[in-house]
Every structure is written in C-alpha cells, then in structure tokens.
Amino acid sequence: MQLYTFFRSSAAFRLRIALNHKGLDYEPIPVSLPRMEHREPDYAAVNPQRLVPALVDGPHTLIQSVAAMEYLEETYPEPPLLPAGAIDRAYVRAITQIIACDIHPLNNVRVLIYLKDQLGHEEATRNRWYAHWIAEGFTALEGLLQGHGKAGRFCHGDAVSMADVCLVPQVFNAQRFDCPTDPYPTIMRIFDACQKLEAFAKAAPAAQPDAA
Numbered sequence: 540m541q542l543y544t545f546f547r548s549s550a551a552f553r554l555r556i557a558l559n560h561k562g563l564d565y566e567p568i569p570v571s572l573p574r575m576e577h578r579e580p581d582y583a584a585v586n587p588q589r590l591v592p593a594l595v596d597g598p599h600t601l602i603q604s605v606a607a608m609e610y611l612e613e614t615y616p617e618p619p620l621l622p623a624g625a626i627d628r629a630y631v632r633a634i635t636q637i638i639a640c641d642i643h644p645l646n647n648v649r650v651l652i653y654l655k656d657q658l659g660h661e662e663a664t665r666n667r668w669y670a671h672w673i674a675e676g677f678t679a680l681e682g683l684l685q686g687h688g689k690a691g692r693f694c695h696g697d698a699v700s701m702a703d704v705c706l707v708p709q710v711f712n713a714q715r716f717d718c719p720t721d722p723y724p725t726i727m728r729i730f731d732a733c734q735k736l737e738a739f740a741k742a743a744p745a746a747q748p749d750a751a
C-alpha cells in the first residue's frame with residue numbers, strides 16, 4: 540500500500556495509526572501542505588478533493604480517512620478497530636464522527652487560510668476560532684467518555700478502536716495551537732495510554748520521514 544501523507548496532517552496521522560495497528564506495511568508518499576503540493580494537478584488526479592491523505596491499495600485509491608479506515612477494517616479485520624456489538628460500534632463511530640466531522644473540518648488549513656486571506660482576521664482571532672471549536676468538541680467528548688461508562692484504558696474499554704485513532708491526532712493539534720487540555724482529564728488519560736503503544740508512537744508527526 541501507499542499512503543499520501545503529510546507529517547502534521549491529523550487525518551493522515553489517523554491512517555498511519557490504523558495501518559500500524561493492523562500491522563500493514565505501506566510506503567509513505569509525502570505531500571507538503573505548506574508548499575501547497577496538495578493543490579497541484581498531479582495530486583488532484585489522486586484525490587480530487589485535494590486533501591491529504593489518500594491510500595492506495597493495489598488498483599484502488601481511497602480518500603477520506605474514516606472511509607479508508609472502515610475499508611481497512613473490513614478488508615483486514617484483525618486486530619479490529621471496532622468492537623463486536625452494534626451499540627458499542629455506534630458509540631465508537633459517534634466519537635470518531637465528533638472529531639472527524641464536527642471538530643477537525645472547522646480548523647482545517649483551508650479554513651484558517653480563508654479566515655486570514657478572504658476575511659482579514661489576525662492571527663490572534665484565528666487562534667481564538669481554533670481554540671473555540673476544540674473546546675466545544677472536547678467538552679462534548681469528555682462528557683460522552685465520562686457519562687457512558689464505556690471508557691476503560693481507551694475510549695471503548697481496554698481495546699484500541701477508531702475512536703482512539705481519531706482522538707490522538709486531534710489532541711496533538713490542540714496542543715500545537717496551545718489549547719487548554721486540563722479541563723479534559725479522561726481525554727488526556729486516554730491520550731497518554733495510547734502514546735505508550737508502538738502503533739501510535741510510530742505514526743506520530745515527529746517520527747515521519749518528511750518531518751525533518
């Protein structure tokens with residue numbers, strides 16, 4: 540497999556974790572966001588959305604990290620990233636979607652660039668925007684993790700799931716933008732537990748070849 544990736548892309552980080560978790564080898568193909576390589580026609584031919592990541596498995600190119608992760612789960616089911624029961628799977632997918640659908644898109648690079656270039660907002664205002672959507676999403680996540688009684692060492696019990704795969708990169712983003720994390724003890728406890736796992740450590744931004 541080949542993964543079009545950028546070391547600091549949290550959506551690519553999700554797929555790096557998922558691939559490592561399942562013990563699947565892949566060749567990283569770096570696409571630099573600061574150099575706008577993702578906007579080039581060559582990359583648009585890979586992913587018409589011109590967003591990172593894209594995953595190539597033989598003749599298939601998969602875009603959207605969560606869709607690609609679901610593909611990996613169906614095609615390479617062991618070790619799993621979803622629990623067994625329908626209710627538990629819905630809980631894991633809800634956490635996944637809070638992050639992938641309701642937090643991450645609001646703070647994406649193109650949104651921050653639009654706030655700056657088209658709407659003329661200063662860096663301080665853009666950082667307030669960023670921190671606001673992290674706080675809104677993390678407050679909901681913390682409430683869900685505490686309230687449902689399903690969290691264990693990880694978001695769902697003691698087994699890594701898609702929820703953890705999405706949570707960890709989002710916490711990295713929050714830390715990079717100096718967003719407060721103290722109000723979210725459960726999120727941070729799970730984040731720390733995940734960091735101890737090789738699949739997560741190997742996928743971390745600083746460990747990527749294009750981080751240098």
Ligand SMILES: N[C@@H](CCC(=O)N[C@@H](CS)C(=O)NCC(=O)O)C(=O)O
Pocket residue numbers: 547548549550551572577589590591592602603604605639647648649650
């Ligand atoms: N929902 C997409 C999001 C992909 C995405 O937004 N990737 C970011 C990096 S984390 C990106 O390529 N941003 C470039 C831009 O906003 O121009 C996914 O999960 O794959």
